[in-house]
Amino acid sequence: MSEEQLFVFAVDLTGHPIRNAGQALKRKYYYVLKHYVEECITSAYADNRLELYRAFLLQDDGEVLDYKKCEKAMVTCRFRPWRRQYKLWLVCDLALITGDLDVCRKAVELMKAATDPKQGEGLDALVKYLKSRERSQKTCALETAAYLMQQYWINENFQNAPEKRIVITANMSAGKSTLINALAGKDLARTAQEACTGNICYFYNLPFDDGTVHFKGKELGFSSSEDEYKAFGWDSEVAFATAFFRACSGTDRICLIDTPGVNSAISREHGRISKKCIREEEYDQVLYILNANKLGSDEEVAYLKWISKNVPAEKVIFVLNKLDDFKRSEDSIASSMEGVRSDLEKLGYDHPVIFPISAYFGYLLKSEKQGKALTEDEADELAFLKRKFLKAEYNLSAFYGESHCGNDFEGYMKRSGLYYLEKKLYGGQL
Numbered sequence: 001m002s003e004e005q006l007f008v009f010a011v012d013l014t015g016h017p018i019r020n021a022g023q024a025l026k027r028k029y030y031y032v033l034k035h036y037v038e039e040c041i042t043s044a045y046a047d048n049r050l051e052l053y054r055a056f057l058l059q060d061d062g063e064v065l066d067y068k069k070c071e072k073a074m075v076t077c078r079f080r081p082w083r084r085q086y087k088l089w090l091v092c093d094l095a096l097i098t099g100d101l102d103v104c105r106k107a108v109e110l111m112k113a114a115t116d117p118k119q120g121e122g123l124d125a126l127v128k129y130l131k132s133r134e135r136s137q138k139t140c141a142l143e144t145a146a147y148l149m150q151q152y153w154i155n156e157n158f159q160n161a162p163e164k165r166i167v168i169t170a171n172m173s174a175g176k177s178t179l180i181n182a183l184a185g186k187d188l189a190r191t192a193q194e195a196c197t198g199n200i201c202y203f204y205n206l207p208f209d210d211g212t213v214h215f216k217g218k219e220l221g222f223s224s225s226e227d228e229y230k231a232f233g234w235d236s237e238v239a240f241a242t243a244f245f246r247a248c249s250g251t252d253r254i255c256l257i258d259t260p261g262v263n264s265a266i267s268r269e270h271g272r273i274s275k276k277c278i279r280e281e282e283y284d285q286v287l288y289i290l291n292a293n294k295l296g297s298d299e300e301v302a303y304l305k306w307i308s309k310n311v312p313a314e315k316v317i318f319v320l321n322k323l324d325d326f327k328r329s330e331d332s333i334a335s336s337m338e339g340v341r342s343d344l345e346k347l348g349y350d351h352p353v354i355f356p357i358s359a360y361f362g363y364l365l366k367s368e369k370q371g372k373a374l375t376e377d378e379a380d381e382l383a384f385l386k387r388k389f390l391k392a393e394y395n396l397s398a399f400y401g402e403s404h405c406g407n408d409f410e411g412y413m414k415r416s417g418l419y420y421l422e423k424k425l426y427g428g429q430l
Contacts, residue, residue, distance in 0.1 A: 001098070001099035001100050001159070003043075003045060005099060005159050006043075006045040006098075006099050007045070007204065007214055007216065007239065007241050008158070008159075008204045008205075008206055008207070008214070008241045008253075009045075009096070009099050009155050009159075009206075010151070010154075010155060010206040010207050010208050010209075010210040010243070011049065011052070011096045011097070011151060011210050012151065012208065012209070012210040012211065013052065013053070013056045013210075014211070015147050016056070016089075016147065016148070017085070017089055017144055017145070017147060017148070018057075018086070018089060023059060025073070026057040026058070027057065027058060027062070027063075027065060027070075028065060028069075028070035028073050028074055029057060029070075029074055029086060029089075029090070030053060030054060030057040030058055031064070031065045031066075031067050031070045032067055032070045032071055032074045032075065032090060033050075033053060033090055033093055033094070033097075034050060034053075034054075034067070035067035035070075035071075036090065036094060036107040036110060036111075037050055037094065037097055037098070039106070039107070039110060040094070040098070040103045040106040040107050040110075041098050041100070041103050043098065044220050045098075045220070046097050046098055048220055048221060048222045049096075049097045049222065050097065051222070052212070052222055053093070053097070071114055074086045074087070074090065075087055075090075075111050075114045075115055076114045076115055084119060084122075085144045085145070087111055087115070087119065087122075087123060088122070088123070088126055088142060088144060088145040089144070089145055089148060090107070090111070091104055091107065091108060091111075091123060091126050091127065091130075091145075092126070092130075092145045092148035092149055092152065093148065094107050095130055095148075095152045096148060096151060096152055096155075099155070101127055101130060101131055104127050104130070105127055108120075108123045108124065108127055111123055122142075125142070126142055126145070129142060129149070130149060130152060130153075133153065151208075154207050154208060155207055157207070158206075158207035158252060158253060161252050161253045162253065163253040163254070163255055164253065164254050164255070164284050164285075164425070164426075165255045165257060165281070165282060165283040165284050166254070166255070166256050166257065166283060166284060166285050166286075166287055166425060167257045167259060167277060167278060167281060167283045167285070167286045167287065168180060168256055168257065168258055168259065168286075168287045168289065169259045169262065169274055169278065169286060169287070169288055169289070169307075170261060170262075170288065170289035170290070170291075171261055171262055171291065171297070171299070171300050171303070172261035172262075173261075173291060174261075174289040174290060174291040174321060174322075175289060175291065175321040175322050175359050175360070176189075176258065176261070176289050177189035177190060177258070178321075178359045178360050178363055179287075179289060179319065179321060179357075179359040180203060180256055180258055181359075181363050182359045182360070182362040182363035182366065182418055183244065183256060183418075183421075183422065183425070184203055184205070184242065184244045184245070184256070185244055185245025185246065185363075185366040185367075185370065186213070186242055186244075186245065187226065187230070187367075188203060188213070188229075188240050188242070189201070189203070189258060198260045198269060198270045198273060199235075199236060199237045199238065199260070199273070200237050200257060200258065200259060200260075200273065200277055201237070201238045201239065201240070201257075201258040202237075202238070202239040202240070202255055202256070202257055202258070203239075203240050203241075203242075203255070203256040203257075203258065204239065204240065204241040204242075204254070204255050205241070205242070205243060205244040205252075205253065205254045206241055206242055206243045206244075207243075207252065207253075208243060209243035210243070211224050212224050212242070213226075213229045213240060213241070213242040214239075214240065214241040214242065215229045215232055215238070215239070215240050215241075216238065216239050217232065217235070217236045217237065217238040217239075218235070218236050219232060245366055245369075245370055246422055246426065247362075247366070247409075247410065247413040247418065247419045247422055248419060248422050248423050248426070249426070254425070254426065257277065257281060257283065259273065259274035259277050259278070260273050260274055261274075262274050262275075262299075262303050271303075275306065275310075278307070278310060278311060279310065283315070284315065285315050285316070285317055285425070286307065286311050286315055286316050286317070287317050287319060287425075288304070288307060288316060288317070288318050288319065289318075289319045289321050290318060290319065290320050290321065290340060291321060291322055292320050292321060292322045292323050292325070292326065292333075292336055292356075293322055293325055301347065304344070304347050305347055305348070308347055308348040308349055309348075313349060313350065316349070316352070316353070317353050317355065317421075317424065317425075318340070318344065318352055318353060318354045318355065319354075319355050319357055319359075319421065320336065320337065320340055320354055320355065320356045320357070321357055321358070321359050322358065322359075322360070323336075323356055323357065323358050323394070323396065323417070324358035324360055324361050324385055324388070324389075324394075326394070328391075328393055328394075333356060333393070333394070333396070333399075337354060337356060337399065340354060341354060355417060355420060355421045355424070356396050356399050356417050357396065357416060357417030357418050357421055358385070358389070358396070358416045358417060358418070359416075359418065360381075360385075361382075361385045361389065361412075361415075361416040361418075362413060362416040362417075362418030362419075364378060364381065364382040364385065365382070365409060365412050365413055365416065366413075368382060369409050386407070386412060389412065389415040389416065390407060390415070394415070395415050396414075396415055396416060396417035397414040397415055397417070397419075397420070399417070400414075400417070400420045402414060
């Protein structure tokens with residue numbers, strides 16, 4: 001399996017069958033697992049995944065155990081039949097750590113040298129079962145490893161699914177980073193202008209939520225600590241992978257490609273990087289974000305003309321963002337929509353697809369739904385936006401043909417407009 005595939009490989013240890021074992025056995029299990037990984041593969045991904053297992057299995061930094069002694073308890077033991085299942089779990093963990101059944105076979109040969117032939121046959125049957133998924137009499141004894149096997153198969157199905165790639169581009173201050181965070185349901189993209197990168201950043205979703213964020217740039221890491229993944233360097237091309245929290249279901253595999261703001265006052269190189277990405281990347285759609293408060297600068301008009309000449313019209317989706325800033329006495333969402341549509345048609349876009357949204361409202365709604373602690377300001381703003389979007393003139397669902405929405409999570413997501421954009425991006429029907 002390639003490094004790119006391993007990067008979006010999810011492993012949830014919370015239901016691992018060894019979780020209720022005593023600490024001494026967990027320690028032995030870890031050192032046997034570590035030995036087999038190191039004997040069979042050299043990989044930064046395997047090393048990082050092993051760190052998650054270490055944190056899960058070892059409650060302290062106590063004694064480092066010799067794997068030979070541990071192997072006697074985990075693999076060789078003949079007098080405690082219930083321990084035979086440990087070998088099965090070890091093989092499944094190797095599959096989840098490496099994503100490679102050939103590596104598992106290497107480990108199985110090492111295990112077979114330390115156990116009797118009959119148990120060796122069971123290990124061979126497990127690897128065969130992981131590959132073929134075909135049940136037999138021999139696979140009935142593998143049920144204790146079902147939790148781990150299911151995860152392997154979910155990951156494998158995910159790898160075989162088509163990936164939808166979406167380039168996201170905009171001028172500075174259009175709310176691009178906030179929209180990415182809203183679509184992911186996680187605080188990943190940096191929103192402060194002074195912190196924004198001049199590099200391309202890739203945001204991948206995982207097949208299921210394993211409680212971690214994977215990140216790589218000049219370094220690689222898997223972590224559940226927000227402080228850790230937000231602190232790592234953005235001075236090179238970077239990537240994140242995490243389970244997206246969605247308001248609606250849709251296709252399973254997504255890559256959001258974040259490009260630098262094309263009108264950056266920090267560096268004109270940002271615009272060239274964005275255009276190079278659009279010319280050279282493989283993608284299904286380009287999401288162009290328009291700031292509803294700042295439309296029509298000469299620089300933006302020039303970029304929109306460039307997009308119209310370099311991206312097939314059917315791949316372009318426009319997002320009219322920051323509509324939460326509109327004031328009833330001064331602004332009209334309907335008028336702004338018509339004005340944007342007219343301007344885009346003049347620039348050569350026939351029947352442009354425009355999604356009016358409030359990415360910030362959607363982001364706050366998802367944060368609250370997931371139980372994330374909001375700052376005092378965020379809590380106040382969310383309460384204000386809920387009241388605001390209950391009013392007919394701010395209910396963005398009306399622009400999607402659905403004006404009667406509730407005041408539950410889904411109803412508010414529809415009012416924010418983000419619900420409908422997700423359906424479009426994730427393969428749903430509008």
